[in-house]
Amino acid sequence: MIRFENVGLRYGMGTEVLKDVSFHIPPRSFQFLTGPSGAGKTSLIRLMFLSLKPTRGFMSAFGKDVSRINPAELPALRRRIGVVFQDFRLLDHLTTFDNVALPLRVTGKEEADYRTDVVELLRWVGLGHRMHAYPPILSGGEKQRAAIARALITQPELLLADEPTGNVDPPLARRLLRLFLELNRLGTSVVIATHDIGLMDQVDARRLILFDGRLEISE
Numbered sequence: 001m002i003r004f005e006n007v008g009l010r011y012g013m014g015t016e017v018l019k020d021v022s023f024h025i026p027p028r029s030f031q032f033l034t035g036p037s038g039a040g041k042t043s044l045i046r047l048m049f050l051s052l053k054p055t056r057g058f059m060s061a062f063g064k065d066v067s068r069i070n071p072a073e074l075p076a077l078r079r080r081i082g083v084v085f086q087d088f089r090l091l092d093h094l095t096t097f098d099n100v101a102l103p104l105r106v107t108g109k110e111e112a113d114y115r116t117d118v119v120e121l122l123r124w125v126g127l128g129h130r131m132h133a134y135p136p137i138l139s140g141g142e143k144q145r146a147a148i149a150r151a152l153i154t155q156p157e158l159l160l161a162d163e164p165t166g167n168v169d170p171p172l173a174r175r176l177l178r179l180f181l182e183l184n185r186l187g188t189s190v191v192i193a194t195h196d197i198g199l200m201d202q203v204d205a206r207r208l209i210l211f212d213g214r215l216e217i218s219e
């Protein structure tokens, strides 16, 4: 569903931060993206989320060559991808329920059509009791789960999560991992960027490993 062939990325006139990166994310697959700080994980996630374009090489998303995608097609393609950012990006003036519902609301859906889905998803991530709370009073782990629910509400085919267990204690990290595995079992491809070797060791999954912008794959 996502394919990279010899992709390079540089910001402005800087040196390349990704070099000759080639890989494929198959449907229904589960993988970790790892590597030292500054190796390029977030940059790779931004490319996969189509918020950056490669500066060289070939990249396709859902069968479309990204260099030929016109800007009007982008929102529909992005809705097929859920993303959990490192800094959550929740809106403080909206309740947890409204934050999670936002991706549906922007497509013009009425609350009556999505209310049950949002409540069910909030319960699934363990936030049923927090749906009327505003983000500033949520704990780090609750914010994390709200961001995950918001990424999942459109039922994306691909979930990208950047350090989703970076701000939570080990029991909650294990719980989030079980949630991602369950999501994958239901058919979504999952890419988890993480430094956490203990987390990766809990699952026998493919590892995409970045070193200084170059990718190695450990099956």
Ligand SMILES: Nc1ncnc2c1ncn2[C@@H]1O[C@H](COP(=O)(O)OP(=O)(O)OP(=O)(O)O)[C@@H](O)[C@H]1O
Pocket: 011, 014, 017, 035, 036, 037, 038, 039, 040, 041, 042, 043, 044
């Ligand atoms: N917007 C930007 N403009 C210029 N350089 C950038 C930008 N974003 C990232 N970089 C550079 O690109 C390189 C890769 O950064 P990136 O954030 O992708 O790494 P990372 O592996 O996600 O790091 P971390 O694990 O610390 O989050 C770094 O050298 C960083 O300084």
